[in-house]
Amino acid sequence: MKILITILILSLIICSVRAQSAHDDSSESSRRETVVLLHGLVRSSKAMNRIADELRGDGYRVINVDYPSTAASIEELAPQIFDELTPQIENDEIVHFVTHSMGGIVLRYYLQEHELANLGRVVMLAPPSKGSEVTDKLGNIFLYKWINGPAGNQLGTGKNSLPLRLETPAFELGIIAGDRSINLILSLLIPGPDDGKVSIARVRPDAYYQPMEIDLNIGRYVYPLADGGVDEERIAFWETDDQVHEQFSFNLTLKSAFPVADVRMPGYDQLARIAQSNDVCTAVLEQNEGGATLSRDIVFYYRLDDSVPARVEIIPYRESAQEPGTFMAVVTPAASLAPIQEGSDWIFLLDTSGSMSGGKIQSLAKGVEQVLGKMTPNDRFKLITFNDHAQELTRGYVQASPENVQQWITNIRQIQAGGGTALFAGLKKAYRSLDDDRTSGIILVTDGVCNVGPTEHKAFLELLREYDIRLFTFVMGNSANQPLMERLAKDSGGFAMNISGSDDIVGRLLQAKIKVMHQCMHDVQLQFSCEKVYDLTPASPGNLFMGQQLVAFGRYHGAGEVNLKLKAKISGTERVWNCTTMLP
Secondary structure (H helix, E strand, O other), X not given: OOOOOOHHHHHOOOOOEOOOOOOOOHHHOXXXXXXXXXXXXXXXXXXXXXXXXXXXXXXXXXXXEOOOOOOOOHHHHHHHHHHHHHHHHOOOOEEEEEEEOHHHHHHHHHHHHOOOOOEEEEEEEOOOOOOXXXXXXXXXXXXXXXXXXXXXXXXXXXOOOOHHHOOOOOOOEEEEOOOOOOOHHHHOOOOOOXXXXXXXXXXOOOOOOOOOOEEOOXXXXXXXXXXXXXXXXXXXXXXXXOEOOOOEEEEEEEEOOOOEEEEEOOOOOOOOEEEEEOOEEEEEEEEOOOOOEOOOOEEEEEEEOOOOOOEEEEEEEEOOOOOOEEEEEEEEOOOOOOEOOOOEEEEEEEEOOHHHOOHHHHHHHHHHHHHHHOOOOOOEEEEEEEOOOEEEOOOOOEEOOHHHHHHHHHHHOOOOOOOOOOHHHHHHHHHOOOOOOOEEEEEEEEOOOOOOOOOOHHHHHHHHHOOOOEEEEEEEOOOOOHHHHHHHHHHHOOOEEEEOOOXXXXXXXXXXXXXXXXXXXXXXXXXXXXXXXXXEEOOOOEEEOOOOOEEEEEEEOOOEEEEEEEEEEEOOEEEEEEEEEEEO
């Protein structure tokens, strides 16, 4: 489901309604775009007559479907409708749908099991996307059952609700609902604003949005379930239950504009059913009653084919030609960033506080082991841990020879978690042990919770300003202080990376090591060479490391061609990339 709804979607519904039974007007059979109308419960195609007339007047070919809404269940009605409808629309270039009430649920049920290659946009009028309380209150009354039939009794909000069992729509969807009713009796059965049949709160399907960024051609999606274990007051107050008492299912569909080479779900590879077909990947994870817990994140990786080019992607939106527009720009640079040849110093600052116990400390150890193992003999490293206080384990820098690396890997495996979190003391010790004659970086691995010594953002930022060194933060878990870690990393010219306990920890840290061991793009600037674009943010993107994307937002007025320029310095030399795009 898209957040941005264009004029075309609105034009499908800001009209009235008129109709005929399902048929194909031969005089309109050459229309490029078709609109299918699906009426609601205890209705007929006549209820959609005026909408049909208005759409025809706007040049659309219209198919107004008539179906016996009270004669069967939704599972039976949907295939009956589409068996008759499919031959009429399969050769059309684009097919839109406008539905009323239960018609939207019929469409969602069918599209969950079938794919329409020419599907356009969908507009639903007052759909009971999360069921209706009216069915809950009246569903057991004989007269209600007799009038509404089998399908009507599937539209409640309880365990038998069909709408609540449907997946989140994967198509462009606009919804219109009313907050006034002429049926005051039924309105009394519904909490909150309603139209007498369904509340405003229940017309919109559940949806979860997360921006997806590609890093070194790898995309990553995390469905967070694990408790970070850092909020002691919450843990003391609430008794949590992380056990699933009924069947647990997770369904993910990935549609990519570029070829996907491979997908994986760490820890679930044997349980999940993963399938790839052209540009669509699906992952289904199902566990029977009592067989799943809510204490482990679900992480989904996908790797784009190596042939995927550098690119600029512009996603614009404007309400009308008279209104200013907004856009999101995603830039994937084609810069050639060479590996850093001279030896570097790396300080590993490791959180060993009590909140890192269990899986977090094990993940930390595995990741650091792998990064140490990838260092060259010209590199040096230092290990500092912190809990109630900071402690330097290596007592100075250690040359990254194979023998030294193996010795310290053994030591890292013995680290135990316990005590408080003196993050400020750890950073202070790391900063004060730098060698000014060598390229240096600090890798901080923590869950970001500081409760010993200074804890305010201001104190950390003031400490950071005293030193010119990049800080790379790896934040463990879902309850981490992500804003602080991201701010510290960005202000130092480094980057922050979130790490789930279900991640491929080794892969994530190696992914980061590739970045820090290569040149980066400094003083990055994104410019639009016209006055159409304004309010571009971020104004100063900072540094871009190998494989990173630049995501920017802005506004524009007018329409037409614009030139986009990316400027950056690589090893002191300025580089410029140009491209042209269109803003509608």
